[in-house]
Amino acid sequence: MALEEGVIDLLIGGFAIVMGIALFTTLLLWIKNRNNSTPYICTILHFILSSISAYFSVKAISFDNQHPMASEEISLQIGIAGVVWALGMLCFLTGIFKFSKK
Numbered sequence: 001m002a003l004e005e006g007v008i009d010l011l012i013g014g015f016a017i018v019m020g021i022a023l024f025t026t027l028l029l030w031i032k033n034r035n036n037s038t039p040y041i042c043t044i045l046h047f048i049l050s051s052i053s054a055y056f057s058v059k060a061i062s063f064d065n066q067h068p069m070a071s072e073e074i075s076l077q078i079g080i081a082g083v084v085w086a087l088g089m090l091c092f093l094t095g096i097f098k099f100s101k102k
Contacts, residue, residue, distance in 0.1 A: 008061075
């Protein structure tokens with residue numbers, strides 16, 4: 001997909017800052033509440049899988065459109081991103097369920 005120069009870098013930088021803040025906050029809360037580790041582990045796993053999904057999404061939108069198999073490669077990258085995102089959401093829901101079971 002054609003994008004302005006530097007947009008990918010801004011997208012990656014913004015995502016990294018927000019994800020870093022979320023991960024740092026989760027780690028601080030986990031240290032504060034050490035007796036209930038499973039939901040925090042699920043939440044951190046969700047963040048990791050979301051980051052992997054974002055990687056494949058950025059890889060898909062920055063793929064060279066002039067490549068002979070561009071459509072297939074982009075479709076594969078989006079499919080991988082979707083599957084990893086779905087796994088991350090399962091971890092997120094598991095974490096929420098574990099948080100609510102006190």
